[in-house]
Amino acid sequence: MSTDMSSTTPDLFEIRPSAHPVTDADREAALASPRFGTVFTDHMARISWSTADGWHDRRVEPYGPLQLDPATAVLHYAQEIFEGLKAYRHADGSVWTFRPEVNAARFARSARRLALPELSTEDFLGAIGALVGVDRAWVPAGEEMSLYLRPFMYASESFLGVRPAGAVEFLVIASPVGPYFAGGVKPVSIWVDRQYHRAGPGGTGAAKCGGNYAASLLPQQEAYAKGFEQVCFLDATTGTQLEELGGMNVMVVHADGHVSTPPLSGSILEGVTRSSIIQLLADAGHPVSEEPVLLTDLQAGLTDGSVTEVFACGTAAVMTPIGRLASDDFDLTVGTGEAGPVTTLVRQQLTDIQYGRAEDRYGWLHRIA
Known part of the structure; x- marks a missing residue:
C-alpha cells in the first residue's frame, strides 16, 4: 500500500x-x-x-x-x-x-x-x-x-x-x-509546570510556529536547573489538565490496557506520530480515549498502580518513556521507572514500518x- x-x-x-x-x-x-x-x-x-x-x-x-x-x-x-x-x-x-x-x-x-x-x-x-x-x-x-x-x-x-x-x-x-x-531508549524525568503555559484557548497552540517553542524555553531552562529533562504543560484555563510537553504529545497507559491522551482542543499540536500511535495501539488491542487527562487523576493512578506507563511522542524521538513525574507538591515514579511493555512494543512496530x-x-x- x-x-x-x-x-x-x-x-x-x-x-x-x-x-x-x-x-x-x-x-x-x-x-x-x-x-x-x-x-x-x-x-x-x-x-x-x-x-x-x-x-x-x-x-x-x-x-x-x-x-x-x-x-x-x-x-x-x-x-x-x-x-x-x-x-x-x-x-x-x-x-x-x-x-x-x-x-x-x-x-x-x-x-x-x-x-x-x-x-x-x-x-x-x-x-x-x-x-x-x-x-x-x-x-x-x-x-x-x-x-x-x-x-x-x-x-x-x-x-x-x-x-x-x-x-x-x-x-x-x-x-x-x-x-x-545514543545509549538506547531511556525514560526521562518530567517537571509539571504550574506557573507557565505553552498556549491558551484561541491562541496558536495547534500551529507549528516558533512562538510556541520560544514560550517553552524559560520553563524548560528552569526544569533543567531542578534536575529534570523535560516540562509538561497544563491547560491555561483551569491549570488542572495535561496538555503536552514542549515539543511532544503525551499518552497515559492504564493497567486495564486502555490508553488516554489529551484531546485536540486547539491549544495542542496535532502530532503525526500521535495519530499513528493511536492507530497502532487500537490495532494491538489498546483502545485510546482522547479525553482530558486530569493531573490529580494521573497522580492517583501512579500511586495506586492503575496507571502503568506514561510516554511522550513526536517525530524526533518517536516515543519517549517517562520514568518520573514531579511538581512542587509531588514526586512520583512511573511504573518501574523503566520503559514499559506497551511503549516498547508500539515503538518497535512504528520504527519497523518506517525503516521497511x-x-x-x-x-x-x-x-x-
Missing part, C-alpha cells in the same frame, strides 16, 4: 547545483555519527511567494545563508511556521518518507493561523522530493538513522507595520541524524528516491 512519489518530484523544480559540495570523504565522516540538527546537506529547496505573483521560482539551490533586511517582517512580528519529518533509507537503498501528506496538511493549517499563504500539498511534497533527489547520498543507512527534513516558511517582506506580509519564502533544509537516544522492516498495512510510506 506504500506510495511511490519519486517520479513526480523533479519536474517543477529547477536544479541549481552547488559549485562546492562536500567531498565524499567529508560526507561519510559526517554520516558516521550524526548529531541532531548540526550538519546540513549541500542543497535546500525553495519557493517564493508574493501577492502579485503567487507561488513561483521553484528551485533547489546550494545551502547557504539567507540575506535579510533589518526590517524583514519575520524579525519583528514572528510570522513564520515550520514542519519536521524524516527520510528513511531502506535495506535495498531506496529512500522513503512517512506520512508526508499529513505534514503538508498541518503546514497549511499553520499557515492559515499565522496569516501566511497556504502551500499546496503538491508543492510541499515536490520540494521534499526534489531536495532528497539531489542530496540522496546524505541519507544515512545506520540503525535508527535518518535524514531529518525541516520545511519552513517566513514573512520576507521588508516593512514595519502590523499586517500580513506581501512576500514570503518557503524552504526545506535537511540534516542527517542518528538515534535520538515490516509491512506497511496503512499506506503510510512514500518513496521519494
